[in-house]
Amino acid sequence: MKKASTPQAAPEVLVLENPIKEKEFTLATPKHSKSKMGLFDFLTQEIAIDLGTANTLIIHNDKIVVDEPSIVAIDRMTGKVIAVGRQAMMMHGKTHENIKTIRPLKDGVIADFDAAEHMIRGMIKMINPGRKFFQPSLKMVICIPSGITEVEKRAVRDSAEHAGAKEVYLIHEPMAAAIGIGIDVEEPMGNMIIDIGGGTSEIAVIALGGIVCDQSIRVAGDGFTMDIWDYMRRQHNILIGERSAEMIKIEVGSALPELDNAPVDYAVHGRDLMTGIPKEITVSYSEIAHALDKSISKIEEAILKALEMTPPELSADIYRTGIYLTGGGALLRGLDKRLAMKTKLPVHVAEDPLRAVVRGTGIALKNIERFKFLIP
Numbered sequence: 001m002k003k004a005s006t007p008q009a010a011p012e013v014l015v016l017e018n019p020i021k022e023k024e025f026t027l028a029t030p031k032h033s034k035s036k037m038g039l040f041d042f043l044t045q046e047i048a049i050d051l052g053t054a055n056t057l058i059i060h061n062d063k064i065v066v067d068e069p070s071i072v073a074i075d076r077m078t079g080k081v082i083a084v085g086r087q088a089m090m091m092h093g094k095t096h097e098n099i100k101t102i103r104p105l106k107d108g109v110i111a112d113f114d115a116a117e118h119m120i121r122g123m124i125k126m127i128n129p130g131r132k133f134f135q136p137s138l139k140m141v142i143c144i145p146s147g148i149t150e151v152e153k154r155a156v157r158d159s160a161e162h163a164g165a166k167e168v169y170l171i172h173e174p175m176a177a178a179i180g181i182g183i184d185v186e187e188p189m190g191n192m193i194i195d196i197g198g199g200t201s202e203i204a205v206i207a208l209g210g211i212v213c214d215q216s217i218r219v220a221g222d223g224f225t226m227d228i229w230d231y232m233r234r235q236h237n238i239l240i241g242e243r244s245a246e247m248i249k250i251e252v253g254s255a256l257p258e259l260d261n262a263p264v265d266y267a268v269h270g271r272d273l274m275t276g277i278p279k280e281i282t283v284s285y286s287e288i289a290h291a292l293d294k295s296i297s298k299i300e301e302a303i304l305k306a307l308e309m310t311p312p313e314l315s316a317d318i319y320r321t322g323i324y325l326t327g328g329g330a331l332l333r334g335l336d337k338r339l340a341m342k343t344k345l346p347v348h349v350a351e352d353p354l355r356a357v358v359r360g361t362g363i364a365l366k367n368i369e370r371f372k373f374l375i376p
């Protein structure tokens with residue numbers, strides 16, 4: 001296989017039974033990227049943003065420069081932003097009455113317009129913290145859920161423009177995820193992408209540079225966290241915080257009650273609902289699999305619905321290529337096996353599923369002229 005000469009490492013793809021064709025590695029090659037090295041290049045800054053419910057990632061100059069939780073901490077008295085990202089996350093659930101933490105995105109869309117604007121602005125400042133006098137004009141590509149309404153789309157665009165963007169392009173998340181894992185989206189070949197993020201799960205069949213059929217459901221990582229929180233309260237009579245529930249999901253989260261390489265039991269600390277005294281209990285992965293069962297079933301139903309809507313020629317392609325799993329939800333233990341059992345199709349987990357969408361958005365940024373599916 002010829003190795004394309006790239007200015008960055010070629011987007012790495014799954015090393016599973018379905019090797020991706022050589023042509024598909026050429027998306028990020030210099031042949032396509034039309035970077036005009038001009039005299040006034042420093043006046044414009046090109047950035048790609050994956051504005052997620054749980055995490056926001058920013059690519060600048062082919063590098064991921066920001067990877068922070070989507071959260072801001074605001075002083076209630078003055079309305080000023082105290083912290084953005086990781087620092088604000090440390091405060092989440094631990095604040096006093098003068099500080100409030102806000103997650104500006106809910107279910108993949110902007111729920112708090114002002115907080116979203118503050119967050120985008122704060123994260124753009126992280127790219128070049130030293131620069132205070134001169135702010136370059138920004139050209140952005142931002143990814144959005146495929147099931148988003150026109151009003152929600154407008155909110156994303158307005159937030160970006162208020163944060164200093166001169167040009168804003170939008171790209172649908174499944175499309176960005178497909179590009180990010182190295183699929184040639186412009187080929188007459190059907191590929192099914194499942195992107196399980198924080199707020200939404202996006203299921204899409206992609207061919208010829210467009211989404212043929214898609215399902216976008218508001219059951220994803222945040223839903224899993226709430227399921228765990230609820231289970232601990234009902235089953236163990238213990239009240240835990242959102243961050244603790246998230247940690248349980250990361251440490252012992254599972255989609256199957258029986259795994260080959262099982263994680264060790266995890267110690268959870270919270271408040272006893274009977275006595276009000278802090279206490280510790282241990283939970284196993286099979287308990288969490290039981291807690292997440294309903295939500296995962298909803299995702300399975302949406303996948304089957306998307307497969308039913310797929311034109312027969314593309315169904316034949318999907319049978320050969322299988323299903324690609326991206327997003328933070330793809331890291332849930334046993335999820336690929338469970339979906340493979342349900343659909344009877346091979347399920348491939350992307351190599352770095354958390355960053356697949358932002359990598360694809362970064363490639364789209366370099367190919368704005370060429371990719372017709374970007375929404376100007």
